[in-house]
Ligand SMILES: Nc1ncnc2c1ncn2[C@@H]1O[C@H](COP(=O)(O)OP(=O)(O)OP(=O)(O)O)[C@@H](O)[C@H]1O
């Protein structure tokens with residue numbers, strides 16, 4: 001883990017609101033280039049809200065999000081995306097009114113180095129056969145594949161992934177795990193929200209534990225194994 | 238052909254119906270696009286149509302720019318005015334209930350019409366046809382200009398439909414209609430796209446106004462009279478359905494024309510009778526179906 005270098009992202013005292021209700025109460029964590037950091041924690045802890053706040057998709061947010069020497073806290077969502085951050089939401093957000101192919105090629109190329117359409121179809125062969133079907137006709141696993149595939153097109157190498165394993169059969173989870181592993185090997189930096197510890201342990205470098213909108217613990221992947229009981233109480237499992 | 242109905246009358250009314258239908262289709266399509274992307278019921282659509290006609294009139298009378306020039310310039314001018322309206326009136330209230338944008342655009346109608354009426358009076362100004370004459374088809378006389386309006390409106394309507402349903406730009410619009418924050422998270426400036434879409438819809442209304450200038454009187458209330466029918470067309474076709482708005486527009490025009498032939502007393506009512514039945518039988522719209530922007 002390259003912890004001696006300056007982090008690529010530094011989140012400090014991040015607070016966020018949905019209208020009147022406060023979801024984040026001062027999140028502080030950082031992410032290094034090439035690292036895979038998970039956000040783990042119970043339902044409603046604020047993991048999704050953290051990713052949404054980084055993307056600027058919440059009502060109000062304060063604090064600081066430094067990314068490659070840019071301050072993002074006042075930036076608009078599209079500017080944050082153009083700074084090089086890609087977001088794969090928990091609900092997958094496949095567009096029902098678009099075909100699979102249209103969904104896949106919707107994100108514009110923001111910087112060079114993204115996967116080409118041909119490479120994407122090769123990496124996600126299930127989608128190839130379903131290119132012409134409507135976005136709403138895909139299975140949960142296919143939707144997840146599509147949601148990951150389309151953001152790889154943009155060329156952004158910093159990726160926010162929200163519970164890609166949620167509600168999917170073990171064989172699909174394995175396939176998605178392999179894809180994430182591949183991205184890591186290619187040098188992508190990933191923030192992964194995950195409740196499935198088994199899955200998280202296979203790919204992560206570091207785990208950030210979130211509780212009530214705050215970071216309560218940080219463990220390296222090695223420490224996770226030796227502190228499994230402690231972590232399981234955090235997760236309430 | 239039919240007892241007591243001459244073919245002359247029949248085809249004459251069908252033609253008038255098609256002409257009216259051309260305007261119904263173009264205007265309700267613009268309304269559907271705006272509603273589909275912004276959930277704004279653009280009450281000002283009729284006033285913007287009227288502005289198109291007045292801009293064409295002003296271009297001719299003040300600058301000597303003829304119809305064919307106005308056909309390009311007026312929609313751009315009216316579209317730019319739409320951009321201004323979006324920034325000043327609609328954007329500040331975009332997160333409020335949809336009722337507010339409806340009221341705001343209604344207020345805009347009163348202001349726009351009032352200003353135009355104050356400047357030009359309410360009697361209406363003449364605008365000569367750029368294509369005088371016509372052709373005798375044997376069973377009826379077809380004025381060139383009316384033929385042009387019908388054909389041009391078909392090209393505009395289906396061109397716009399293809400743009401939205403079958404191009405990349407259209408895919409952005411359909412996607413932003415579903416999940417704007419996700420489209421924005423791909424790096425697309427969605428607020429600007431929404432402004433430009435509103436301007437495009439308003440520009441279409443302005444284009445309709447230019448087409449209408451040589452047929453109807455150029456008068457401040459020309460848009461308001463039309464809007465009631467346009468809203469009925471949009472409701473019948475399905476709120477926000479583009480193809481539904483286009484097809485219903487032409488259909489209602491022709492049905493209205495035919496009613497004038499067979500039951501003249503009912504001509505003004507038939508649209509609303511259809512609207513009631515459509516709402517009861519197909520509340521999502523006659524043509525509600527698979528296409529995306531809705
Ligand atoms: N759209 C919203 N409006 C209001 N409150 C919200 C909204 N989304 C989330 N919240 C609240 O913010 C808090 C954090 O929710 P968040 O979705 O970030 O949790 P999470 O850690 O992702 O949970 P899960 O594991 O269930 O996905 C919760 O208390 C939740 O009720």
Ligand SMILES: [Mg+2]
Nearest residue numbers: 047048049090
């Ligand atoms: Mg969540």
